[in-house]
Amino acid sequence: MAHDRALPSDAGVPDRSELGAPLVVLDKVNKHFGALHVLQDIDLTVHRGEVVVVIGPSGSGKSTLCRSINRLETIDTGTITIDGVPVPAEGKALARMRADVGMVFQSFNLFAHKTVLENVTLGPIKAKGLKKSEAKALAMQLLERVGVANQADKLPAQLSGGQQQRVAIARALAMKPKVMLFDEPTSALDPEMINEVLDVMVSLAAEGMTMIVVTHEMGFARKAAHRVVFMDGGQVVEEAEPETFFTTPESERAQDFLSKILTH
Amino acid sequence: MDVLVDNMPSYWAGFQVTLRLTLYSGAISLALGLVLAALRVSPIRPLRGLAATYVELLRNTPLTLVFFFMILVAPQFGIIAPLGFWTAVICLSTYTAAFVAEAVRSGINSVGVGQAEASRAIGLTFGQSLGNVILPQALRSVVPPMINVFIALTKNTSVAAGFAVVELVGSGRRISQGNPGDAVVVLLGVALFYLAITIPLGAIASTVERKVAFSR
Numbered sequence: 001m002a003h004d005r006a007l008p009s010d011a012g013v014p015d016r017s018e019l020g021a022p023l024v025v026l027d028k029v030n031k032h033f034g035a036l037h038v039l040q041d042i043d044l045t046v047h048r049g050e051v052v053v054v055i056g057p058s059g060s061g062k063s064t065l066c067r068s069i070n071r072l073e074t075i076d077t078g079t080i081t082i083d084g085v086p087v088p089a090e091g092k093a094l095a096r097m098r099a100d101v102g103m104v105f106q107s108f109n110l111f112a113h114k115t116v117l118e119n120v121t122l123g124p125i126k127a128k129g130l131k132k133s134e135a136k137a138l139a140m141q142l143l144e145r146v147g148v149a150n151q152a153d154k155l156p157a158q159l160s161g162g163q164q165q166r167v168a169i170a171r172a173l174a175m176k177p178k179v180m181l182f183d184e185p186t187s188a189l190d191p192e193m194i195n196e197v198l199d200v201m202v203s204l205a206a207e208g209m210t211m212i213v214v215t216h217e218m219g220f221a222r223k224a225a226h227r228v229v230f231m232d233g234g235q236v237v238e239e240a241e242p243e244t245f246f247t248t249p250e251s252e253r254a255q256d257f258l259s260k261i262l263t264h
Numbered sequence: 265m266d267v268l269v270d271n272m273p274s275y276w277a278g279f280q281v282t283l284r285l286t287l288y289s290g291a292i293s294l295a296l297g298l299v300l301a302a303l304r305v306s307p308i309r310p311l312r313g314l315a316a317t318y319v320e321l322l323r324n325t326p327l328t329l330v331f332f333f334m335i336l337v338a339p340q341f342g343i344i345a346p347l348g349f350w351t352a353v354i355c356l357s358t359y360t361a362a363f364v365a366e367a368v369r370s371g372i373n374s375v376g377v378g379q380a381e382a383s384r385a386i387g388l389t390f391g392q393s394l395g396n397v398i399l400p401q402a403l404r405s406v407v408p409p410m411i412n413v414f415i416a417l418t419k420n421t422s423v424a425a426g427f428a429v430v431e432l433v434g435s436g437r438r439i440s441q442g443n444p445g446d447a448v449v450v451l452l453g454v455a456l457f458y459l460a461i462t463i464p465l466g467a468i469a470s471t472v473e474r475k476v477a478f479s480r
Contacts, residue, residue: 072381090307092389099387109382113401122396123386168382175386 019226020048023210024069024179029078031064038064039075040234046179051211053221053242056231057257062214065231066183069212070101083178099127102172102180106187108164110156110171116143117152120171128175135174142170146200162193169200180204182213216261218246230254267446268453271439278435279457281349285421285431286461289356290414296357297364302394304369315365322362327423330355335427352424360417367409371402404476411469415462432457 024046031039038061046052054062067073069080071087071094080087082101088094111119120139124130130138143149146166148159156164165185172180182201186194198220205211205224215221221228221242228245230238230253238251249255268275303315322330334345334355345351375398383393425433436454440447 070385072385095384095387095389097387098385101385103382103385105378105382105385107378109376109378111379111382111397111401122383123388126392126396127387127389171382171386 019050022046023048023050023083024212025079025081026065026069027079027081029065029068029075029080031061031068031073031075036234038234039068042078042236044229044236046210046212048178048210049208050227051205051209051213051225052227052229053225054212054214054229054231055216055221055257056237060231061234062231063183066181066212066214069179069181070098070103072103095127099123099175100178102175102177104165104168104172104180104182104185106184108156108161108168108188110164110168112156115153115155116148116159116167119156119167120174123171123175139170139174142173143167146170147196160193161189162196165189165193165197166200169197169204173204179210179212182211182215184214184216186215186217218242222246230257232257267439267443267449271443271450271453274435274439275432275453275457278430278432278454279460281429281431281434282418282421282457283461285349285352285356285424285429286414286418288353289360289421290417292353292357293360293364293417296361297368300361300365301368301372302391304365305372305394307390319362319365322359323366325359327355327359327420328426330359331423331427347428349429352421352427352429356417356420356424360413360420363413363416364410367406367413368399368402370409371404371406372398374405375401400476404473407469407473407476411465415465418461418465419458 022045024044026042026044029039029042030037040061042061042065044052044065054065056062064073068075069082069087071080082097085097088097110116111122114122117136117139120142121130121132121135124135124138125132140149140152143152146169148163148166148170151159151163151167156167159167169185185201186197189197194217198217201211201213201220202224211224213220213225225242228240228242229236230245230249230251232253238245238249238254240250245254246258249258300315300318303311304319306312331352334343334351335347338345345354372394379397379401380393383397388396421431422433424431425437430438432454436450439453440450443450
């Protein structure tokens with residue numbers, strides 16, 4: 001499969017100098033799954049407005065890293081702070097924090113019994129207390145933006161994978177998050193639908209959204225990312241600007257990984 | 265056959281008691297069972313343990329023992345439960361709630377974990393996620409086992425006959441004592457009245473099932 005695909009919309013070359021203060025900070029984060037040490041002393045700082053692509057072989061811990069940021073996975077030791085506030089353990093405080101962190105899943109996870117519109121309005125109404133009419137207006141605006149407004153009254157199962165994932169992005173954006181997490185957002189999509197999702201992500205990045213993206217889409221990384229973080233065996237092995245990383249990776253493991261995915 | 269017609273008022277009185285036992289106990293056990301199921305999947309471990317203990321205790325105890333416990337043992341702890349309709353409702357509800365909780369829990373488990381993750385990820389609390397996302401989807405797979413539970417409840421109300429509540433079986437016993445030659449017909453009459461409750465329950469089930477169906 002071609003990973004270095006051309007992206008139609010032009011986001012311009014990301015410039016690190018525009019970045020703001022640290023927003024998501026992981027400090028010495030460790031996690032075990034039984035005997036498997038899946039996150040090993042992870043330090044990672046993501047600045048406001050920064051787009052970080054996390055890449056690595058399967059089982060490297062990149063998804064776990066992404067999911068630990070909004071505590072869908074708990075961590076054993078270390079700290080994770082978002083906007084200076086440590087991620088709360090449980091309860092209402094955690095729910096409030098999650099409202100500020102958008103998440104897009106590999107398998108979309110749209111609410112199967114609710115229409116597309118209801119999927120997007122549920123969070124703003126229940127978690128933020130928006131009026132139904134306000135939530136609906138906001139949702140329609142976001143659905144318009146991701147190009148699925150004409151599907152608003154359908155159930156998720158009636159949509160294509162690409163459309164579902166764009167609805168999922170709209171659902172996350174409806175909470176006006178400080179940061180967006182993408183956990184392999186295009187891995188479950190048919191090839192012809194990948195670009196329609198990446199286009200939305202590129203335009204989000206161009207607008208200055210802070211994004212942490214676990215993906216193998218190198219075209220996206222080159223186009224929109226400020227930084228690539230390469231993980232292997234539960235460790236951050238290498239961090240670099242996308243162009244540097246893809247052309248002249250330093251570590252042997254990154255070279256090995258890139259040679260494997262670039263041969264086809 | 266005359267024995268049925270002649271004793272219709274007795275049958276009718278017994279049927280009404282059985283129906284009320286079923287409706288009240290059904291409603292209370294549904295509410296209690298939902299709470300228990302919610303506790304069982306809650307993020308707080310002691311609550312999970314509490315609900316699990318309740319369910320294991322009640323569903324593994326014969327219903328007759330639950331009645332005996334309420335009437336003979338509970339008064340020693342200061343809980344006075346006299347023989348009668350409401351004591352029967354309490355026993356039937358607490359017992360049936362354990363089965364309701366298990367049916368609901370299996371329904372909750374049938375909803376993909378991704379649905380719960382997505383609802384938590386947009387900032388819904390545990391209760392909001394359960395009420396708005398998980399339970400509505402669990403409903404579809406919960407309806408068939410739940411109807412089984414309520415059919416079992418309908419028939420279990422007959423245990424109350426042994427504890428001074430004159431419901432269908434109690435009425436039937438009195439009628440057959442007065443008409444010893446027609447015992448078989450009398451009992452067939454009792455069975456028909458039970459069917460008058462359980463068959464509509466099954467019909468309601470298939471209607472509800474169709475209503476809550478949606479494609480995933």
